[in-house]
Amino acid sequence: MDFAAPPAVLAALHQRVDAGVFGYGQPWPSLEAAVIDHLAAEYGWRIERDWIVWLPGLVSGLNIACRAVDGDVLTATPIYPPFLSAPRLAGRPLRTVGLIQQHGRWQWDMAALEAATDAAVRLFLLCHPHNPVGRCWRREELAALADFAAAHDLVVCADEIHCGLILDPEQRHIPFATLSPEAARRSMTLLAPSKTFNIPGLGCALAVIPDPALRRRFCRAKEGIVPHINVLGLAACEAAYRDSGGWRRELIAYLAANRDRVAAAVAACPGVAMTPVEATYLAWIDVRGLGLANPAAHFEAHGLGLSDGADFAAPGWLRLNFGCPRSTLDEALRRFRAACHSVSDQASTRRRSADSAVARQAKSTK
């Protein structure tokens, strides 16, 4: 996002910088308490201190999970690109199943997930909320996934980095691990204050792994490769989770209004469409109707940098980040409209010249 981090985070960082010492650091008790209290207060999730494994980022966590669990990996596309690269980098075969759009919402195709799964599959990579489609998975959907994981004895690595960014007031984030003791036992949940409080560059994240044997496997896979978490990231994490709730509530209201502006702009443009964004600051836009060979390059030529759906296993789609001031967004949406209309204008010019060529031909043959 383009926003300055919460004042409490900035104050904690200033304090740490003023102390002037930047040696290696270990998480300290008040930081661990801030994480534990935050998860209990926000999600009713009671975790133990020992379940936490600190990480420099969630992408590290995804890659470690793929190394820690021996077998094929399954995930649902379109998906944040490291979900596609982490299995490959770990030497694990990846199976993907497309999400489906039903009743105006992206959903898991449970029948296709079943069909794609056999005894070789050991790990499901869950994105919750789902980047890029912006779904906040509901309890009944998560319960179906948990049943599926239990039936095939899968470990579920749940990337819940966007859990603090639920935009719909009537919805709540439900951590996969809170569904049941059985779901908790097979879960590795990846979390961070980074997206919600706009501090991803500080590199501080965590995995919550209740099952001791699974946690040992995860820790062994990261041994000697994953560095210490930097002390500024740890200080920011504590202030974010403990002291920045009010800032986050204001952020959510601002992002929800941005989301509505994006939805209205997309609805008014020819050849493009999107489904409601329930969570995240990302809009997933279907531009296949524009018939462009390279949509990302077309929009970039109109001054708009969008993520290319091809990287998410969905060519023909684009992802727009609306975590920015309204003035930036309005300019972005102006360029978006111009980029869409230039295609329909070109198409009608082509149609008009084709029509007049036909008319000329008809005249000359008279």
Ligand SMILES: Cc1ncc(COP(=O)(O)O)c(C=O)c1O
């Ligand atoms: C779903 C998801 N996971 C992980 C990350 C990145 O995590 P990190 O920067 O902690 O590696 C992102 C960033 O966009 C993301 O959207």
